[in-house]
Amino acid sequence: MFRTLDDLQRVIRDRKTKKRLVLAVSQDSQSLGAINDTYKAGIIEPVLIGSRKHTEQLIEDGGYDLSGVTIIDESNQEKAVEKAVRMVHNHEADILMKGKVPTPVLLRGVLNKEWGLRTGRLLSHFALFEVNTYHKLIAVTDVAMNIAPNLSDKIQIVNNSVEFLNKMGIPKPKVAVLGAIEMVNENMQATLDAALLSKMNQRDQIKNCLIDGPLAFDNAISFESAKHKGIKSEVAGDTDLLLMPDIEVGNVLYKSLVFFAKAKVASVILGAAAPIVLTSRSDSEESKFNSILLAVTGS
Numbered sequence: 001m002f003r004t005l006d007d008l009q010r011v012i013r014d015r016k017t018k019k020r021l022v023l024a025v026s027q028d029s030q031s032l033g034a035i036n037d038t039y040k041a042g043i044i045e046p047v048l049i050g051s052r053k054h055t056e057q058l059i060e061d062g063g064y065d066l067s068g069v070t071i072i073d074e075s076n077q078e079k080a081v082e083k084a085v086r087m088v089h090n091h092e093a094d095i096l097m098k099g100k101v102p103t104p105v106l107l108r109g110v111l112n113k114e115w116g117l118r119t120g121r122l123l124s125h126f127a128l129f130e131v132n133t134y135h136k137l138i139a140v141t142d143v144a145m146n147i148a149p150n151l152s153d154k155i156q157i158v159n160n161s162v163e164f165l166n167k168m169g170i171p172k173p174k175v176a177v178l179g180a181i182e183m184v185n186e187n188m189q190a191t192l193d194a195a196l197l198s199k200m201n202q203r204d205q206i207k208n209c210l211i212d213g214p215l216a217f218d219n220a221i222s223f224e225s226a227k228h229k230g231i232k233s234e235v236a237g238d239t240d241l242l243l244m245p246d247i248e249v250g251n252v253l254y255k256s257l258v259f260f261a262k263a264k265v266a267s268v269i270l271g272a273a274a275p276i277v278l279t280s281r282s283d284s285e286e287s288k289f290n291s292i293l294l295a296v297t298g299s
């Protein structure tokens, strides 16, 4: 069981090969700081694509030691994204990382039909949190890519995350499907989807995990709350993965955990031809560092 994001280093410690990481729109000081630290630790071999002038200035300002690292000069952000995505598409890089570029611009590049990173699967965002008040790491999906997932999307989002958690060494993650309440209400689509996902899991249509829902947020993460409401569930209070009803709920929870609860977070996009480090601009350098570790874990 993982208690802290530092535990990710344990998983990748014994790996012999460095992963090739390409940063799209590289003039981003926090991304460069995280790359500097993972490069120095021998975890990655980076390539930086963006404005050479700005990138070199930020490297100097930050006191980073990235001499010898390839910088491809491209000031146009769409073109920088295309060049970075093509490198991964052509197997010249193992991991794509978002730099100083809006999320939809990067994602549109990733979804490009000719040179993108499509696999035929749904791509989804996966965030892993270390929260002081919870007894283990907790994953949250999807807070940044799929806007209003339907039942079919939610099945694929769960499968992407469960596969990743299995790879991290959690053989049967406990998945809580969130709603506003823990009862099925025919007027609340999230509760209907949750009940269907739970039944599909019981019938082995969704494998390698234990799903329960609908669960309200308090029941999902607190034994006491679940007990108080008389909920009998193997997931309640011991959740490994929270499935969000939509991007708004997910994004608000993400930011509440980071800003109010001072949680640490690492996040990646799953389901593409390679892991994608996609953190938001407000995320800290530490979060970008942990996200690189997470991507290396999954690659």
Ligand code: COD
Residues within 6 Å of the ligand: 103, 104, 105, 107, 108, 111, 121, 122, 123, 124, 143, 144, 145, 146, 147, 251, 280
């Ligand atoms: N997985 C695989 N294919 C996808 C996915 C996905 N998650 N989403 C779209 N596609 C495919 C579609 O099947 C279609 O072929 C093509 O991509 C275009 O689909 P559209 O028309 O829905 O695509 P866009 O370009 O309008 O939107 C795709 C985005 C990922 C950009 C969009 O969903 C989006 O803006 N998501 C939210 C991103 C965001 O702002 N996050 C910030 C939160 S911090």
